Amino acid sequence: MYGAARAKVLRFQAGDTGQWSIECVAAVKGGTLAPAARLAVESSLSGSMSSDRGAVWTLTGFVSNARYSTAAELKRMSSVSPQLGRPEATCAALIPIKKTPAWWALGQDERRAIFEERSGHIRKAMNYVPEVARQLHHSRDLGEPFDFLTWFEFAPEHQAAFDAMLAELRATEEWHYVEREVDVRLSRLT
Amino acid sequence: MYGAARAKVLRFQAGDTGQWSIECVAAVKGGTLAPAARLAVESSLSGSMSSDRGAVWTLTGFVSNARYSTAAELKRMSSVSPQLGRPEATCAALIPIKKTPAWWALGQDERRAIFEERSGHIRKAMNYVPEVARQLHHSRDLGEPFDFLTWFEFAPEHQAAFDAMLAELRATEEWHYVEREVDVRLSRLT
Numbered sequence: 172m173y174g175a176a177r178a179k180v181l182r183f184q185a186g187d188t189g190q191w192s193i194e195c196v197a198a199v200k201g202g203t204l205a206p207a208a209r210l211a212v213e214s215s216l217s218g219s220m221s222s223d224r225g226a227v228w229t230l231t232g233f234v235s236n237a238r239y240s241t242a243a244e245l246k247r248m249s250s251v252s253p254q255l256g257r258p259e260a261t262c263a264a265l266i267p268i269k270k271t272p273a274w275w276a277l278g279q280d281e282r283r284a285i286f287e288e289r290s291g292h293i294r295k296a297m298n299y300v301p302e303v304a305r306q307l308h309h310s311r312d313l314g315e316p317f318d319f320l321t322w323f324e325f326a327p328e329h330q331a332a333f334d335a336m337l338a339e340l341r342a343t344e345e346w347h348y349v350e351r352e353v354d355v356r357l358s359r360l361t
Numbered sequence: 362m363y364g365a366a367r368a369k370v371l372r373f374q375a376g377d378t379g380q381w382s383i384e385c386v387a388a389v390k391g392g393t394l395a396p397a398a399r400l401a402v403e404s405s406l407s408g409s410m411s412s413d414r415g416a417v418w419t420l421t422g423f424v425s426n427a428r429y430s431t432a433a434e435l436k437r438m439s440s441v442s443p444q445l446g447r448p449e450a451t452c453a454a455l456i457p458i459k460k461t462p463a464w465w466a467l468g469q470d471e472r473r474a475i476f477e478e479r480s481g482h483i484r485k486a487m488n489y490v491p492e493v494a495r496q497l498h499h500s501r502d503l504g505e506p507f508d509f510l511t512w513f514e515f516a517p518e519h520q521a522a523f524d525a526m527l528a529e530l531r532a533t534e535e536w537h538y539v540e541r542e543v544d545v546r547l548s549r550l551t
Contacts, residue, residue, distance in 0.1 A: 178504025233502045238428065242468030278432030279473070312423045312499065314368025 179234040180215040181308055183265055183320060185227045191263060191357040199341070201269070201351030204228050210265065210357055212322075230267055232308025232320040239286050244293050251297070253304040260304060260324040264333070265355040267310075267317035274348035275311075290343035299336040302329040317351065369424040371498055372405040373455055373510060375417045381453060381547040389531070391459070391541030394418050400455065400547055402512075420457055422498025422510040429476050434483050441487070443494040450494060450514040454523070455545040457500075457507035464538035465501075480533035489526040492519040507541065 185193065185204070189211030196206050207227040215231055237245060253260075274282065286292050296305070304324040311318035325333050337354075340346065375383065375394070379401030386396050397417040405421055427435060443450075464472065476482050486495070494514040501508035515523050527544075530536065 178502060180504070235502050236465050237469060239469055241470040245468050275426050278435050279427060279429055279469075280431040283469070309502065312368060312425050312502065314370070 180231060181234070181320075182211075182213055182215040182229055182231050183322075184211045184213070184229045185209070185355075186211070186225050188225075190360055192360055193355060194358055195354075195356040197354045197356075199352035199354050200349060201353075204267070204353050204355065209360075210355070230265075230310065230317060230320055231313055231315055232310040232317075233313070234306065235309050239283050240293060244287075248293065248297065248300065251300045253301065255304050255306060255322075255324055257304065257324065257326075259326045261359045262325050262327055262330055262333075263357040263359065264323045265357065266321045266323070266337075267351075267353050267355075268319045268321070268349055269311075269317045269351040270319075270348045271350045285345050285348070290340075290345035292340065292343070292345055295339050295343075296336060299332055302326070303333055303336065317353075370405040370421060371424070371510075372401075372403055372419060372421050373512075374401045374403070374419045375399070375545075376401070376415050378415075380550055382550050383545060383547055385544075385546040387544045387546075389542035389544050390539060391543075394457070394543050394545065399550075400545070420455075420500065420507060420510055421503055421505060422500040422507075423503070424496065425499050429473050430483060434477075438483065438487065438490065441490045443491065445494050445496060445512075445514055447494065447514065447516075449516040451549045451551075452515050452517055452520055452523075453547040453549065454513045455547065456511045456513070456527075457541075457543050457545075458509045458511070458539055459501075459507045459541040460509075460538045461540045475535050475538070480530075480535035482530065482533070482535055485529050485533075486526060489522055492516070493523055493526065507543075 185207035187208055189209040191210040191212065193207055193210055196204050198204075205227050240248065277285075287294070302325055306322045308320040308322065309318070310316075310320055323333065341352075375397035377398055379399040381400040381402065383397055383400055386394050388394075395417050430438065467475075477484070492515055496512045498510040498512065499508070500506075500510055513523065531542075
């Protein structure tokens with residue numbers, strides 16, 4: 172339906188197939204997602220629709236431009252961010268989040284102030300960036316059940332650091348605007 | 362494919378059917394769009410795919426949250442903005458725009474500074490708001506040929522004011538970052 176030319180739309184499909192083993196599905200806030208054995212991550216345009224058969228759940232989102240980062244923050248972040256797909260990064264997390272209507276009714280200045288000036292989302296995450304690779308997918312504009320699907324990859328020895336980062340972020344003012352969050356932990360098969 | 366629950370995805374389809382008569386298709390910058398007799402505007406989820414047969418072109422975009430407006434600007438704008446569908450607003454314009462890769466590589470602070478502080482996009486448009494109704498649709502994240510599809514509605518006696526607004530905006534620094542723009546003028550078929 173949508174052009175494949177430039178859009179980077181990814182589909183996260185839980186079921187019996189896929190390159191990632193689902194280790195744990197935990198509801199952080201609001202309703203959880205059903206358990207499943209495997210997760211397949213693929214371009215929403217590459218997979219045939221028949222692959223939806225047997226899916227326990229499917230979440231879709233697109234990679235887009237940064238919505239809050241300043242030029243200086245983008246530059247600092249990109250200079251230290253690892254790529255996805257590092258051989259040693261055999262652990263992953265998929266964290267779908269839905270924010271409240273109150274969040275979406277705020278102005279850009281208010282959202283930025285909460286996100287960074289008061290919650291330090293970027294500067295807190297930056298401390299963990301050399302170890303944790305991250306890709307954000309936007310879902311809200313597709314009418315999906317979540318607003319964001321963030322995908323993280325890291326080596327097993329960095330799991331404690333990753334958990335510490337999540338704890339730091341979840342304690343911020345920004346998270347008052349999260350009404351649903353699920354934490355899906357995965358490990359790469361072979 | 363995508364959930365219908367909350368997303369507001371609209372399809373603008375030029376061809377032989379639709380509630381709007383296409384009066385003029387003009388390339389402002391870059392390649393134009395093919396001429397056609399009519400434009401149909403519908404939810405991308407309501408129309409059957411068979412309606413695509415005979416379409417000369419189809420553009421798709423979603424309504425989303427404001428990306429640059431402050432809370433004060435949102436409040437001022439919403440207090441004076443007319444609704445779509447006013448009986449007297451029998452003229453419309455669909456203006457698809459694509460911005461340059463340089464625009465999309467900027468930080469949020471730089472884009473905001475160009476958009477409003479230096480180009481006055483909101484404050485210039487605000488002068489015309491009581492007469493001109495407007496709805497912005499985002500296309501870039503869908504892999505579409507344009508980044509934005511803006512839809513305007515106004516009464517025939519306000520066409521000169523509408524043209525003056527476009528001329529003001531097209532003379533700004535923000536428009537240096539526009540690499541393609543088409544101006545489609547329409548009139549409503551009662």
